Amino acid sequence: MRVGGSMGDGYDSIPAAAVARLPIYRRVLLELLSTRVTTVSSTRLATLAGVNAAKVRKDLSYLGSFGIRGVGYNVEHLLYEVSRELGLTHDWPVLIAGLGNLGSALANYGGFVERGFPVRALVDTDPAKVGGELAGVPIRHLDELEAIVAESRIAIGIVATPAPVAQDVADRLVAAGIGSILNFAPVVVTTAPGVRLRNVDLAVELQVLSFYQRRHVPAGAADLLEPSAVSGPVSRPAG
Amino acid sequence: MRVGGSMGDGYDSIPAAAVARLPIYRRVLLELLSTRVTTVSSTRLATLAGVNAAKVRKDLSYLGSFGIRGVGYNVEHLLYEVSRELGLTHDWPVLIAGLGNLGSALANYGGFVERGFPVRALVDTDPAKVGGELAGVPIRHLDELEAIVAESRIAIGIVATPAPVAQDVADRLVAAGIGSILNFAPVVVTTAPGVRLRNVDLAVELQVLSFYQRRHVPAGAADLLEPSAVSGPVSRPAG
DNA sequence: CTCTGTGAATGTATTCACAGCT
DNA sequence: AGCTGTGAATACATTCACAGAG
Numbered sequence: 001m002r003v004g005g006s007m008g009d010g011y012d013s014i015p016a017a018a019v020a021r022l023p024i025y026r027r028v029l030l031e032l033l034s035t036r037v038t039t040v041s042s043t044r045l046a047t048l049a050g051v052n053a054a055k056v057r058k059d060l061s062y063l064g065s066f067g068i069r070g071v072g073y074n075v076e077h078l079l080y081e082v083s084r085e086l087g088l089t090h091d092w093p094v095l096i097a098g099l100g101n102l103g104s105a106l107a108n109y110g111g112f113v114e115r116g117f118p119v120r121a122l123v124d125t126d127p128a129k130v131g132g133e134l135a136g137v138p139i140r141h142l143d144e145l146e147a148i149v150a151e152s153r154i155a156i157g158i159v160a161t162p163a164p165v166a167q168d169v170a171d172r173l174v175a176a177g178i179g180s181i182l183n184f185a186p187v188v189v190t191t192a193p194g195v196r197l198r199n200v201d202l203a204v205e206l207q208v209l210s211f212y213q214r215r216h217v218p219a220g221a222a223d224l225l226e227p228s229a230v231s232g233p234v235s236r237p238a239g
Numbered sequence: 240m241r242v243g244g245s246m247g248d249g250y251d252s253i254p255a256a257a258v259a260r261l262p263i264y265r266r267v268l269l270e271l272l273s274t275r276v277t278t279v280s281s282t283r284l285a286t287l288a289g290v291n292a293a294k295v296r297k298d299l300s301y302l303g304s305f306g307i308r309g310v311g312y313n314v315e316h317l318l319y320e321v322s323r324e325l326g327l328t329h330d331w332p333v334l335i336a337g338l339g340n341l342g343s344a345l346a347n348y349g350g351f352v353e354r355g356f357p358v359r360a361l362v363d364t365d366p367a368k369v370g371g372e373l374a375g376v377p378i379r380h381l382d383e384l385e386a387i388v389a390e391s392r393i394a395i396g397i398v399a400t401p402a403p404v405a406q407d408v409a410d411r412l413v414a415a416g417i418g419s420i421l422n423f424a425p426v427v428v429t430t431a432p433g434v435r436l437r438n439v440d441l442a443v444e445l446q447v448l449s450f451y452q453r454r455h456v457p458a459g460a461a462d463l464l465e466p467s468a469v470s471g472p473v474s475r476p477a478g
Numbered sequence: 479c480t481c482t483g484t485g486a487a488t489g490t491a492t493t494c495a496c497a498g499c500t
Numbered sequence: 501a502g503c504t505g506t507g508a509a510t511a512c513a514t515t516c517a518c519a520g521a522g
Contacts, residue, residue, distance in 0.1 A: 020443065085453075102344075105340075105341075206354070206395060213395075
């Protein structure tokens, strides 16, 4: 994936790769807590998270020394520490900009609110949509952004617009004072340094799978691309 | 991120981190092609992809030497080479298992078919859904998996079920002969070696953003978690 | 004896910087 | 001159392996 370097502020002492795994550990810990398990070893946590035990111990050691040698980690305490490190001791209200197929889907998807990211505002520019609502949240016009961000204390903006307007919308979100942007539009957007930004492409993972499976072509599938006549003239020796 | 190691087959000479970026380059190249640009330098490609030029050149060098010194890369030819390397010279029909909020959303999302992953089959176990259709694709019962996989030449199975049944469904997909699985259920699933598998959590990126923004708490947000009474008893020195 | 926490070792990824082609 | 392709250098991440706490 696609984890960048140190994301701007020079504060992070925790490696980016470890940060990216904390949410997985947190999910496992929540599951363990709900099944009344009170203690967990690095080995068990590793199995449930799909990584190896040394990695779990190293990752958790960046947060402090919360385990007990010979015993393991207290599930509830570790969950608290991981949540605190991730900033998930409180909710982060999000706004979704762009309510096409993907935006609507994300607005209805319960997984965000479940993990502490309630969808508090929806904006679009389509007059047919503005004034309506989705998942119980009113749809307002993109132009009202500043007011919405202020009144709803929005922390993170999710961009789910068509590619051609994604950069524009991201710029407006930043101008409205939003400090973090998650971009799902099929284009890379950029922001001024200081704004936390992630570009996510839902189809990337499929394409990666396709790479690793490419030697097993499904029989009978038609080719879409051929080495075209135009690519021939590129002057270089064959091979 | 969340890229694993070498994904099983010992063939890959291309680093996993580079593979994960090829889809981004491909997207940029498609955009350039549609705007009639015929040549692109590593610097320009890097800007559009949101990475640096040295990385672009190194990544592309794993595919071969397709650039022209002093000039740049031929857009159409490079697009072909990248597509070929990713296995995207033909479509990869996918099946979606589980049609709750997320599964339905993915079925309606046009981004998959646009990038060569047509949704050819939908399965669920809910009698109220089976027999109906979504985005023009009939919904069938999970039990018909083997037949569906064979008749529709399914290459990749997408799991979007509730967490408790995700592992079961993944096992059935593998038993039905599917070689790649993309799991969106909020739980880590595992498979026998040889099956290509990616576990994706849509909320992970939000949690990572929350980590990097956690020192800027939205004013007035209520705390959800407190150091609980239970976490106290963990015996270790403070600090 | 069990299991954590962590230095040291190893393995990957990124970046530099420049030779060499156009 | 401009730009690629790539060894060498650096930075980052993972894994090993074991001392030390319980």
